[in-house]
Amino acid sequence: MSRSTLTDFELMILLAILRLGDDAYGVPIADEIERTGRRTVAIAAVYVALERLAARGLVTSSLGDPTPERGGRAKKFFRVTGKGARLVRDTYAALNAMWRGLSVVKGHA
């Protein structure tokens, strides 16, 4: 896939991973998006997006230890790669530029 942009959901996931640091696995990522992004998400949707991001080289994953709370299942931790961080910065810059000068989004319409 040669797409060089991010969907809003992919951007939210990358930002959630960056905010969580070393504790970024499915549950806190979904919680972070729900709490900060004020958006309800399904775990499966998060993983489908993470799969896409991993295929594009924007995130990497590693397996943690299994825990009893999870029925003996391991956690999969995610990290944003350098390429992913660059794309987040570029997206931020592009969105910021688009917003600049728009009084309507500041409530001055």
Next chain:
Amino acid sequence: MREPPRVATWILKYWTSVDECVAGDLLERYHRGGRSSLWYWRQVFSAIAHDAIRDLGARPVRGALAIGIGLVVVWWGANSILFWLLNLPEWLFATGLTKELYARGLTLPQSLRDFPGLSAWKALVYAVSGWVVVRTASTARASIAFAYVPFVLGANAIAFVQYFGHYPIAQLTIDLLILYPLAALVGGLAAARKFASIRGVES
């Protein structure tokens, strides 16, 4: 510690492509977040829907072809009983069955039209169609069986309108909107490869 709905967990384990980490995340969120059984079911359905969208999106032509063939199987199978009955041997005229059939034109005898005679036959046809759909799709994954169900429901909704007034509404609802889609799903799942065995997980 309360357990999530067993059937939902079973579906998640055997009929979706989610790995152990996702199942663990769901369990953790269910326990720690005090989520309801309904929430758990919604997550499982979401996993099914994402599987179906991803698999059909990856091979749209093959997926459309498989679903198209499935619907043709349904049409042929459901109507073949008519063709078969029209070619009954002459001695059966004595039984009255063929006489009734000819007397009614191309319509089935009342004994066969009534629930559940024809319903059982058609349910079998739908199950076969589900099996054919999954076997025709290149991946033979359960997601194709789940994706087939909305198409069956759509086609049957049209049939529902068409037959409305000719059959009791309860029979139409049970047959067209519950029994046949369920039969198609069961037939499809029977043909699909179980994900747990793909992952090497013991059942």
